[in-house]
Amino acid sequence: MQTTYLLHADTGLNLEGLVVEGIYDNGKRERLSVSADNILGFSTENVSEELPVTVVIDGKQASFIIKVVDYVIKDGVLTEVFNERRGGVSSSNRCKGNCFFCFCFLFFQ
Incomplete structure (x- = not known):
């Protein structure tokens, strides 16, 4: 999942690779x-350098950080x-391999 964005980019958040899984009190797991x-x-x-982005589903939430x-x-x-303080050039923060974020939400039935 893309975690670095350019200032004033108009592309929106790239959700490709984001995995959200609900875990229910009966042990059932479901991809959401x-x-x-x-x-x-x-x-x-x-x-x-650290902008929290929050995923909210059915009142449950989890966050991840983007730059x-x-x-x-x-x-x-x-x-x-440049980094936040313009103190130097940052290297690319590209994913190498199978990258995804998995957030687990606990649901009660």
Whole structure:
């Protein structure tokens, strides 16, 4: 799942790879659907090293952290990505392998 976003990006939160699983008091586990309607806190309006994004389903919630970075584009090419304090270039935070976030919600029947 993408966890680093460019400042003022208009792409929205990429939910690809996000896995949300409900765990019921009877031990049953169920994969739950997540859409943008279930997401709170996502914004690329300000640079942030740790921006909590919350998934809310049926009143239960879990959060994960994303990073919003500033950048430089020269001649149409992304050339530099800065950390929050613009103190240096950050390396790419790309996933290597099978990456996903799994959030478990406890439900009572």
